[in-house]
Amino acid sequence: MRRSGRMVRVRRILGAASPWLIVVMLLLAWQGATDFGFADPRYLSRPSTVAALIWEWVRTGFILRHVEVTVVEVLVGYSAGTVAGMLVAFGFFFFPRVAALCDPMVVVLNAAPRAILAPFAVLLFGIGVLSKMMLVLLAVFTITLLNLYAGLKEVDRTIVDNARVMGAGQRDLARHVYIPAALVWIVSAMRISIGQAFTAAIVCELLGATEGLGWIVAAGQSAVKPDWIMAGLFFAAAIVVVVDFLVLAPLERRGSHWRVF
Amino acid sequence: MRVVIERVLVSVALLALWQGLPAVGLGDRFFISSPVAVASLIWDWISSGELIANVWVTAREAVFGLVIGSALGAVFGLACGLNDAISRALVPLMTVGNALPRLAFAPLLIAWFGFGLSSKVVLAASVVFFFIFFGVYSGIRSGSGLLVANARILGGRGLALLWHVHLPQAIGWIIAGLRLAVGYAFAAAVIGEYLGSDSGLGYLIEYGKEMLDMTQVFAGLAVVMVIVGCLDVILRRVGTYARRSTAVP
Amino acid sequence: MTRPLIELEHIARRFPSQSGREPFTAVRDIDLAVDEGEFVAVVGPSGCGKSTLLNMISGLDAPTEGLVRIDGEQVRGSVRHDVGYLFQKDALLPWKTVQANVELPLVFRRLPGDHAALARDWLARVGLSGFERNFPHQLSGGMRKRVALAATFVYGPRILLMDEPFSALDVQTRNLMENELLELWRQNRKTVLFVTHDLEEAIALADRVVVLTSNPGRVKKQFQIDLGRPRNVNEIRFEERFRALHEEIWEALREEVARSYAAQRAHG
Numbered sequence: 001m002r003r004s005g006r007m008v009r010v011r012r013i014l015g016a017a018s019p020w021l022i023v024v025m026l027l028l029a030w031q032g033a034t035d036f037g038f039a040d041p042r043y044l045s046r047p048s049t050v051a052a053l054i055w056e057w058v059r060t061g062f063i064l065r066h067v068e069v070t071v072v073e074v075l076v077g078y079s080a081g082t083v084a085g086m087l088v089a090f091g092f093f094f095f096p097r098v099a100a101l102c103d104p105m106v107v108v109l110n111a112a113p114r115a116i117l118a119p120f121a122v123l124l125f126g127i128g129v130l131s132k133m134m135l136v137l138l139a140v141f142t143i144t145l146l147n148l149y150a151g152l153k154e155v156d157r158t159i160v161d162n163a164r165v166m167g168a169g170q171r172d173l174a175r176h177v178y179i180p181a182a183l184v185w186i187v188s189a190m191r192i193s194i195g196q197a198f199t200a201a202i203v204c205e206l207l208g209a210t211e212g213l214g215w216i217v218a219a220g221q222s223a224v225k226p227d228w229i230m231a232g233l234f235f236a237a238a239i240v241v242v243v244d245f246l247v248l249a250p251l252e253r254r255g256s257h258w259r260v261f
Numbered sequence: 262m263r264v265v266i267e268r269v270l271v272s273v274a275l276l277a278l279w280q281g282l283p284a285v286g287l288g289d290r291f292f293i294s295s296p297v298a299v300a301s302l303i304w305d306w307i308s309s310g311e312l313i314a315n316v317w318v319t320a321r322e323a324v325f326g327l328v329i330g331s332a333l334g335a336v337f338g339l340a341c342g343l344n345d346a347i348s349r350a351l352v353p354l355m356t357v358g359n360a361l362p363r364l365a366f367a368p369l370l371i372a373w374f375g376f377g378l379s380s381k382v383v384l385a386a387s388v389v390f391f392f393i394f395f396g397v398y399s400g401i402r403s404g405s406g407l408l409v410a411n412a413r414i415l416g417g418r419g420l421a422l423l424w425h426v427h428l429p430q431a432i433g434w435i436i437a438g439l440r441l442a443v444g445y446a447f448a449a450a451v452i453g454e455y456l457g458s459d460s461g462l463g464y465l466i467e468y469g470k471e472m473l474d475m476t477q478v479f480a481g482l483a484v485v486m487v488i489v490g491c492l493d494v495i496l497r498r499v500g501t502y503a504r505r506s507t508a509v510p
Numbered sequence: 511m512t513r514p515l516i517e518l519e520h521i522a523r524r525f526p527s528q529s530g531r532e533p534f535t536a537v538r539d540i541d542l543a544v545d546e547g548e549f550v551a552v553v554g555p556s557g558c559g560k561s562t563l564l565n566m567i568s569g570l571d572a573p574t575e576g577l578v579r580i581d582g583e584q585v586r587g588s589v590r591h592d593v594g595y596l597f598q599k600d601a602l603l604p605w606k607t608v609q610a611n612v613e614l615p616l617v618f619r620r621l622p623g624d625h626a627a628l629a630r631d632w633l634a635r636v637g638l639s640g641f642e643r644n645f646p647h648q649l650s651g652g653m654r655k656r657v658a659l660a661a662t663f664v665y666g667p668r669i670l671l672m673d674e675p676f677s678a679l680d681v682q683t684r685n686l687m688e689n690e691l692l693e694l695w696r697q698n699r700k701t702v703l704f705v706t707h708d709l710e711e712a713i714a715l716a717d718r719v720v721v722l723t724s725n726p727g728r729v730k731k732q733f734q735i736d737l738g739r740p741r742n743v744n745e746i747r748f749e750e751r752f753r754a755l756h757e758e759i760w761e762a763l764r765e766e767v768a769r770s771y772a773a774q775r776a777h778g
Contacts, residue, residue, distance in 0.1 A: 015346065015349040015350070016349070018346075018349060018350035019349075019350055019351070019353040019354050021350075022350060022351075022354060023354070043372060043373060044373070100264045100267075100268075101264070101267055101268055101271055103268070104268055104272075107490060107493065107494070108486050108490045110493075111444045111486065111489040111490045111492075111493040112444045112445070112447065112448040112485065112486065112489045113364065113444075113445060113448045115364050115448070115452060116448045116451055116452060116482070116485065117482065118452075118455065119455060119466050119467055119469070119470035119478055119482075120466075120470075120478050120479075120482060122470060123292075123470050123473065123475055123478055124292060124475075156599070156601070158597045158598075158599045158600075158601045159601050159602075159603065161565075161570050161595070161597070161601070162595065162597060162601030163601075163603075163614070163618070164570060164589050165568055165570065165589055165593060165594070165595040166614060166615035166618050166619075166661070166665070167589075167591060167615055167618035167619040167665070168618045169618075172617075172618050176603065176606075176614065176617075176618075177603065180603070180605040180606075181605075183605075194360075195360055195361070195362055196362075198362040198365070199362035199363070199364045199365050202362055202365035203364055203365055203367075203452060203455075206365070206367070206368060206455075206456060207455060207456075207467070207470070208470075214365065217365070217368050217369075218368065220368070221368040221371065221372060221456070221457075224372070226369070226372050226373075229368050229369045229372060230369065233365065233366060233369060236362055236365060237361045237362070240360055240361060240362055241357055241360055241361070244360045245357075245360070
């Protein structure tokens with residue numbers, strides 16, 4: 001059975017386009033259902049309304065301030081959490097007794113997404129940006145700690161022995177072996193935690209804030225304006241996807257051959 | 262054994278510190294509450310039956326979400342794992358969907374499905390779905406092509422191939438996905454309750470927050486953490502066992 | 511008579527096992543002496559503690575009983591600086607270029623001189639000029655072994671410990687590497703302790719072959735290899751004397767291999 005080259009090409013293009021086709025079909029179905037009265041636009045809104053609202057927010061610059069608030073919260077918490085996670089992971093690695101002592105606490109911290117602690121953060125640190133930063137910090141800290149600690153323990157015994165025979169002291173090992181090995185795990189932790197960081201910030205904003213993307217969604221919820229909720233979530237989702245797929249994923253791919261070759 | 266004793270000692274010391282700090286003027290009792298107050302509130306909840314009623318609400322949401330999300334995730338995961346055309350169409354969407362901050366979508370689901378059970382079930386299911394989908398999909402895709410090829414030459418086909426070759430290789434991945442999914446299903450139910458509900462553990466916590474009652478927030482979170490922690494430990498055991506019994510050399 | 515460079519006296523190494531069972535004895539009652547400039551091969555069935563032996567000589571590990579002396583000086587718990595070690599697994603740093611990997615021991619030892627030039631020189635000697643800026647994952651298994659050889663020779667250790675260094679390579683590459691090793695050894699006259707489970711490789715390379723027993727490892731018998739040098743490992747296998755030696759040593763080794771196999775089966 002042979003297929004002509006043209007058939008193969010058409011199939012390939014169709015294959016690459018199929019995810020987009022699905023999205024377009026879903027949007028059309030949604031629009032149609034609300035336009036022709038199968039669904040109530042007061043609850044479901046409709047794509048054209050949401051798109052118009054998104055455009056209006058961009059045009060008037062209304063959304064900028066809120067994007068900025070959320071991004072700054074995430075950025076601060078994310079950086080602090082990554083650094084803190086790195087420090088503690090190295091601490092655990094070089095002092096295994098401390099690690100054994102703290103193990104149950106880490107298990108508890110890791111068992112559920114940290115966004116669950118949002119009411120606690122709001123009550124303790126108020127409805128300003130601080131509570132969001134702290135929650136993001138905690139979320140990122142745990143992920144970085146666990147990933148990096150596991151990664152450090154997996155650094156190949158032979159590589160360490162080899163470096164020691166070649167004359168490496170503790171500081172040489174840290175600088176030339178452990179820290180470069182750790183970078184790979186830090187990047188992969190950063191990838192895992194970016195979604196959790198935004199989730200934590202937004203959930204925290206939902207429970208108590210005066211600005212930010214989560215506040216927009218919460219305002220839409222209390223005023224029963226589904227187009228506000230959706231447009232707000234659209235911006236949140238767009239930021240996460242852009243950061244993940246355009247920044248962190250390529251970074252992770254570049255470092256992937258460091259792990260094995 | 263020794264490390265267990267040390268862990269207990271450290272925990273007791275931390276609790277004592279928490280209890281004692283306000284007494285020496287460090288920290289405000291109003292903000293940090295105290296372990297004794299938290300424990301006695303939990304005891305009140307237990308004896309009044311309030312705890313079991315609210316755990317029941319949250320657990321039901323989580324379990325329904327877990328079952329629905331797992332079933333859908335498994336079906337889609339199998340379809341994408343075994344069929345190239347389907348995987349080309351769906352996996353890019355799933356990858357994006359997986360990256361989204363899904364728990365933040367709770368207000369939308371509450372707007373759609375109301376304050377009751379169904380909005381939390383859908384939220385939990387939407388979180389669980391992706392864990393199971395990627396567990397099954399990656400499990401099948403990362404399995405050894407050699408084993409599949411060999412089984413085919415030996416005459417394996419259809420369901421037999423799936424049951425004897427694909428699934429055993431994927432089981433470790435599926436269990437790992439499931440382990441994460443259980444904790445997240447529970448958390449999704451709780452977060453859904455934060456944003457609109459009239460019962461459940463999340464409601465208790467959120468109510469405590471509204472009343473500025475830190476003791477209630479701590480007590481609610483402690484119950485959630487204990488439940489999720491216990492489930493995690495159990496599933497970890499199950500996972501180790503499953504991996505051992507299907508180890509591929 | 512001068513003193514041997516490496517001396518092992520009544521060495522035993524036991525590893526504690528989990529859950530209070532009997533400790534695992536890797537090697538015991540090992541007495542061995544290696545002269546300066548000698549090429550000694552150690553053969554034995556798998557799991558007889560060959561690698562443990564090398565770890566104790568390098569100072570990475572310490573014996574539970576007995577003494578290790580190098581040049582009359584006791585090795586105790588710290589890594590020897592006049593030892594080079596070639597591992598079975600790849601031990602190059604994946605995040606450093608070939609050039610940087612070869613310079614690394616010079617950096618670690620804070621040796622004076624032009625590190626870059628020295629590393630380039632050794633890379634040329636192992637036939638890898640032009641690959642300085644590649645990363646390990648871009649090289650074949652044989653090329654990576656050459657980088658490891660260059661990184662070992664570059665700091666001029668007196669003693670070379672080799673733990674089945676070529677066992678992961680295909681047969682052709684392996685023979686090539688064995689010949690290159692013999693050539694490097696002829697030029698530099700290091701003292702070599704070469705662990706392998708391949709008897710042919712041991713006879714083809716070494717001045718002396720030490721046969722270890724199955725677990726726990728002890729020295730069973732030693733054989734002088736009176737084949738001429740320089741040797742070519744591809745051709746020497748066909749010499750009459752090689753075959754006679756092979757037959758004689760295999761006689762001693764066979765029993766141990768069988769015993770080790772039986773023990774493995776008993777443990778499942």
